[in-house]
Amino acid sequence: MSNDMSSNETLMVIAHRGAAGEAPENTLAAFALGLEQGCTGIELDVHLSKDGEIIVCHDTTLNRTTDRQGAIGNLTVEEIKQADAGSWFHERFAGERVPLLEEVFDLVPPEVQINVEIKAGNDGIAPALVELMKRKDRLNDVFVSSFDFDILERLKELEPEARIGLLYHIRMTHHDRMAGLLDYPVYSLHPHWSRMDKRSVSEAIERGLRVYPWTVNEEANMLNMIDCGVSGIITDYPGRLKRLLER
Ligand code: G3P
Ligand code: CA
Numbered sequence: 001m002s003n004d005m006s007s008n009e010t011l012m013v014i015a016h017r018g019a020a021g022e023a024p025e026n027t028l029a030a031f032a033l034g035l036e037q038g039c040t041g042i043e044l045d046v047h048l049s050k051d052g053e054i055i056v057c058h059d060t061t062l063n064r065t066t067d068r069q070g071a072i073g074n075l076t077v078e079e080i081k082q083a084d085a086g087s088w089f090h091e092r093f094a095g096e097r098v099p100l101l102e103e104v105f106d107l108v109p110p111e112v113q114i115n116v117e118i119k120a121g122n123d124g125i126a127p128a129l130v131e132l133m134k135r136k137d138r139l140n141d142v143f144v145s146s147f148d149f150d151i152l153e154r155l156k157e158l159e160p161e162a163r164i165g166l167l168y169h170i171r172m173t174h175h176d177r178m179a180g181l182l183d184y185p186v187y188s189l190h191p192h193w194s195r196m197d198k199r200s201v202s203e204a205i206e207r208g209l210r211v212y213p214w215t216v217n218e219e220a221n222m223l224n225m226i227d228c229g230v231s232g233i234i235t236d237y238p239g240r241l242k243r244l245l246e247r
Helices: 028-036 101-107 125-135 149-158 172-181 198-206 219-228 238-246
Strands: 012-016 041-048 054-056 113-118 142-146 163-167 188-190 232-235
Touching (some): 012 028, 012 113, 028 041, 041 101, 041 125, 054 101, 054 125, 101 113, 101 125, 113 125, 113 149, 125 149, 142 149, 142 188, 172 198, 198 219, 219 232, 219 238, 232 238
Parallel strands (some): 012 041, 012 232, 113 142, 142 163
Antiparallel strands (some): 041 054
């Protein structure tokens, strides 16, 4: 292999929505599988329930990933917990529940980083997230990303130690410059894997930023990202990436 793997020993293997290629996304089963496969980071998505709890789910509604319908923001935890979040993926996951972020914090050991992505529309989530990270002593092993920079700014105002990551659809060349324009420190950049280049990655890393591309599932693209010198890779297949790094 032409890539210098020796320099990638610390590359973070980030299980996207858990090991979402092989288990129902954003469930404890998917996170447990990612851990079993040796991931060193976990990415997940959050929304606020009607009763103010932080719920782990990608979509605004339960419709696609459970057997129930309805917007998370209109449902209580008790109602959300009635949904089966596993059967849609495979019958062997029947009975999986939509987890609270607190349950994921309890499952994942502190040496594994957690990338919490706040989905748009959850403007009131920052106080609840800061309270939970502090109560669970997770400020140092969680980094919070969003496409919505207003929510990240609010989080940073509430808790200056919170580590925040900027999610972008635009080309990587613009990320680094935009991070420099913000008047609060940014921890990481999260570009789409197809919109970045080696030079932009090295410039960002020289400025002390981490670079975590998403969602990289094919081996050839993983190799390309490694060659770019990224800090970690967000993938639905953490086992595949681990095997590639160990080759
Ligand atoms: O956090 C990176 C990636 O997860 C963003 O896209 O739609 O999978 O949440 P999405
Ligand atoms: Ca996400």
